[in-house]
Amino acid sequence: MDIRWTRENNRYKKKGQTLKMPRFDITIAGELNLDLIFYGLPDELPPERELLADRMMLTLGGSSAILAHNLSALGSRVGFQTRIGDDDLGENALLRLQQSGVDVSEVRRVPGPVKTGLTVILQRAAWRNIVTYSGTIAETTWDDLDLAYLADSRHFHVSSYYLQSGLRPRVVELFRKMKEAGLTTSLDTNDDPDDKWEGGLQDVLRYVDVFLPNEREAQKATGVSDLETAVKKLAALVPLVVVKLGREGATAQRGTERFTSPAFRVEAVDPVGAGDSFDAGFLHEYVRGADLAACLAAGNLAGAFSTTRPGGTEAFRDAKYRTQFFQEQKLQQGL
Ligand SMILES: Nc1ncnc2c1ncn2[C@@H]1O[C@H](COP(=O)(O)OP(=O)(O)O)[C@@H](O)[C@H]1O
Numbered sequence: 368m369d370i371r372w373t374r375e376n377n378r379y380k381k382k383g384q385t386l387k388m389p390r391f392d393i394t395i396a397g398e399l400n401l402d403l404i405f406y407g408l409p410d411e412l413p414p415e416r417e418l419l420a421d422r423m424m425l426t427l428g429g430s431s432a433i434l435a436h437n438l439s440a441l442g443s444r445v446g447f448q449t450r451i452g453d454d455d456l457g458e459n460a461l462l463r464l465q466q467s468g469v470d471v472s473e474v475r476r477v478p479g480p481v482k483t484g485l486t487v488i489l490q491r492a493a494w495r496n497i498v499t500y501s502g503t504i505a506e507t508t509w510d511d512l513d514l515a516y517l518a519d520s521r522h523f524h525v526s527s528y529y530l531q532s533g534l535r536p537r538v539v540e541l542f543r544k545m546k547e548a549g550l551t552t553s554l555d556t557n558d559d560p561d562d563k564w565e566g567g568l569q570d571v572l573r574y575v576d577v578f579l580p581n582e583r584e585a586q587k588a589t590g591v592s593d594l595e596t597a598v599k600k601l602a603a604l605v606p607l608v609v610v611k612l613g614r615e616g617a618t619a620q621r622g623t624e625r626f627t628s629p630a631f632r633v634e635a636v637d638p639v640g641a642g643d644s645f646d647a648g649f650l651h652e653y654v655r656g657a658d659l660a661a662c663l664a665a666g667n668l669a670g671a672f673s674t675t676r677p678g679g680t681e682a683f684r685d686a687k688y689r690t691q692f693f694q695e696q697k698l699q700q701g702l
């Protein structure tokens with residue numbers, strides 16, 4: 368692809384033409400909600416008893432919102448579109464996203480009985496209950512989106528393909544329009560709660576430049592039970608497949624080329640949002656034109672960083688901690 372960006376004069380070259388720099392590096396159409404996490408509850412929850420948690424945390428939730436937040440914290444210019452309810456929790460989620468620098472001017476607040484989504488996590492020592500009210504997550508539709516806003520960007524991304532049931536029927540069209548407008552594109556399906564892996568995913572992948580599943584999702588999306596076959600099948604559909612492998616790091620296939628990159632060693636306290644943070648690290652570098660090895664290392668670094676604090680954005684929100692962690696890790700790795 369013959370695109371050369373020059374930030375200095377806000378212009379870039381594409382196929383010999385000089386064009387105006389788009390408003391955003393990355394636009395995201397996705398879901399925005401909060402996670403409420405309780406700690407210290409007993410394993411058994413008997414009915415009609417008042418059970419006391421010893422700690423709680425309210426934090427930004429939703430894969431799309433976590434990705435947007437962390438991309439912005441890394442310095443990308445991010446535009447975000449979604450629908451939320453006209454309620455306090457939605458307002459709080461929006462504020463958190465905005466505080467990271469994400470443009471939320473086109474987020475739609477829709478009054479009515481459907482409220483902004485909320486996930487309640489009852490965290491025990493080694494396991495958790497997860498209860499979700501999906502609310503506006505599943506209600507966001509094509510009509511909530513402004514295509515001109517989304518297209519005024521270098522790159523377009525969708526996360527949580529299966530949770531966004533209101534948007535899903537037109538996601539192929541959405542990706543096609545973004546490709547026609549000249550953007551590069553990426554998709555992270557995350558899990559399918561119905562575990563069916565249908566809904567036209569193969570059609571969407573035709574318009575996707577970077578597909579970012581984890582190991583299980585790569586296998587489920589292709590209907591096979593070994594990673595190698597899954598990666599080969601996906602690489603026949605998309606130019607770049609990046610598979611997240613938890614504490615093993617990540618692997619990528621671009622045509623016939625294979626790249627792997629080890630995880631960073633950290634004291635992980637919470638895996639929530641690690642995959643979304645990996646996407647943030649990876650895409651931040653990808654959009655700047657970095658080589659694949661650098662994109663993978665940046666993904667692993669951001670994923671590892673996220674696990675060092677609860678939730679998906681708590682580590683990234685702390686600018687001092689973030690700067691210190693990134694400097695230390697990069698020094699250790701000689702990056
Ligand atoms: N325990 C860990 N130590 C270091 N890095 C981790 C750890 N868990 C996850 N990561 C990083 O986060 C990325 C995403 O995690 P993973 O669990 O594979 O994705 P998802 O959250 O989508 O399931 C990994 O590729 C890795 O870079």
Ligand SMILES: [Mg+2]
Nearest residue numbers: 557581642643
């Ligand atoms: Mg994920």
